[in-house]
Amino acid sequence: MEKIYLDNAATSRNKPETVKKAILNYYENIGCSPGRGGYEDSLQAGRLIIETRNTIADFFNVNDLKQIVFTHNITYALNIGIKGILKKGDHVITSTMEHNSILRPLNSLETSGIINVDYIKCDEKGRLNSKKVEAAINSKTKLIILTYASNVSGTLMPVKEVGKIASRNNIYFMLDTAQAAGVYDIDFQKLKVDFLAFTGHKALMGPTGTGGFAVSKKMAAQMEPLIEGGTGSKSDQEEQPDFLPDKFESGTMNTMGISGLKSGVEFIKKIGIKKIKEHELQLGKVFLEGLNKIPEIKIIGPANLREQMPTFSITAGAKDLGQLSFELDEKYNIMTRSGLHCAPFAHKTLGTYPEGSLRFSIGYFNTLPEIEFTLDALNKIL
Ligand SMILES: Cc1ncc(COP(=O)(O)O)c(C=O)c1O
Known part of the structure; x- marks a missing residue:
């Protein structure tokens, strides 16, 4: 058996051939900076960026492609959103299942005395009760931030309900789609999102160094840019341009990566996203059934695919999970991730802090024989 990659929640490893070709094509045939020169190859680089904006806008059902801003990854996008919109005295609501890319910027603003944060406690399977979100709203609440799905337990969040709550109460809604984009159909307008952050290198199949956000014009107008500099526009002006996307896109773009992201999407x-989801859920079902048959294994999270995506965290009795991950790799060429997965609050919520869990995350390129082989390996080790 070839190497088996079950760490898709970290990044998608086997990129489509078209993604690799697009990256190569950029350096073989374009190689110039977009929006910075009037010569043909620079214009072509600029067109590539615009086409990718268009592809992403269409993918998330965003009206105007100018609402799409590119960043290096979702961590940058979330920081730009969080630090750009929040001002002294603002109140924020989020959940205890969030990733450090949300927790840490919130923590730094809170410890500096700028904002107040309510972390709504999810249950022991990572599920969030949207009524608790509504109950936490006060007159200072400016922003609700939620992940679409947990990167630890795969738990799906009630994003539809929370989007409605935010909209009804005139509060901005920020969505972290790091895990779900590319597997679940995510609609910016239907979900009533104001700031949809995405990362390019996971299920969107793009290369590392890509990501960004879609932002409502209303929220964008109220945000301060975190990073200012050259945009190739209004260069006679000392101030940062105030229009989208330039307001938030300073410095030379990662055109190589963005062209790969376009091919990924x-x-x-x-x-077809439906087919991708069905394939992953089918493998998830087999894996879940197999895990349930191994007495030493405890599944952390909902353990049903209606309430979670096919990312599974486990503990295995007294077995050290770092050791288990190592043995899976060493003896069976199976790649998994143990530890806290950059989400300490999530592990506290799920009862797996500080030891953490062992995570298996399924991706589109996984196959049924790989899942069966992994279950067999677990049975042999445990
Ligand atoms: C839910 C979630 N949010 C944010 C991130 C950060 O992603 P990136 O490292 O691409 O910025 C991750 C990465 O694992 C994640 O799982």
Whole structure:
């Protein structure tokens, strides 16, 4: 058996051939900075960026492609959103299942005395009760931030309900789609999102160094840019341009990565997100059934695919999980991730802090024989 990659929640490893070709094509045939020169190859680089904006806008159902801003990854996007919109005295609501890319910027603003945060406690399977979100709203609440799905237990959040709550109460809604984009159909307008953050290198199939956000024009107008500099526009002006996307896109763009991201999203559209989801859920079902048959294993999280995506965290009795991950790799060439997964609050919520869990995250390129082989390996080790 070839190497088996079950760490898709960290990044998607086997990129589509078209993604690799697009990256190569950029350096072989374009190689110039977009929006910085009037010569043909620079214009072509600029067109590539615009086309990718268009592809992403269409993918998340965003009206105007100018609402799409590119960043290096979702961590940058979330920081730009959080630090750009929040001002002294603002109140924020989030959940205890969030990733450090949300927790840490919130923590630094809170410990500096700028904002107050309510972390709504999820249950021991990571599930959030949306009524608790509504109950936490006060007159100072400016922002609700939520992940679409937990990167630890795969638990799906009630994003539809929370989007309605935010909209009804005139509060901005920020969504972290790091885990779900590319597997679940995420609609910016239907979910009533104001700030949809995405990362390019996970299920969107793009290369590392890509990501960004879609932002409502209303929220964008109220945000301060975190990073200012050259945009290739209004260069006679000392101030940062105030229009989208330039307001938030300073410095030379990662055109190589963005062209790969375009091909990644086109790949998803070609296969069909429904088919991708069905494939992953089918493998998840087999894996879940197999895990349930191993007495030493405890599944952390909902353990049903209606309430979670096919990312599974486990503990295994007294067995050290770092050791288990090591043995899976060493003896069976199976790649997994043990530890806290950059989400300490989530592990506290799930009862797995500070030891953490062992995570298996399924991706589109995984196959049924790989899942069966992994279950077999677990049975042999435990
Ligand atoms: C839910 C969630 N949010 C944010 C991130 C951060 O992603 P990136 O490292 O691409 O910025 C991750 C990465 O694992 C994640 O799982």
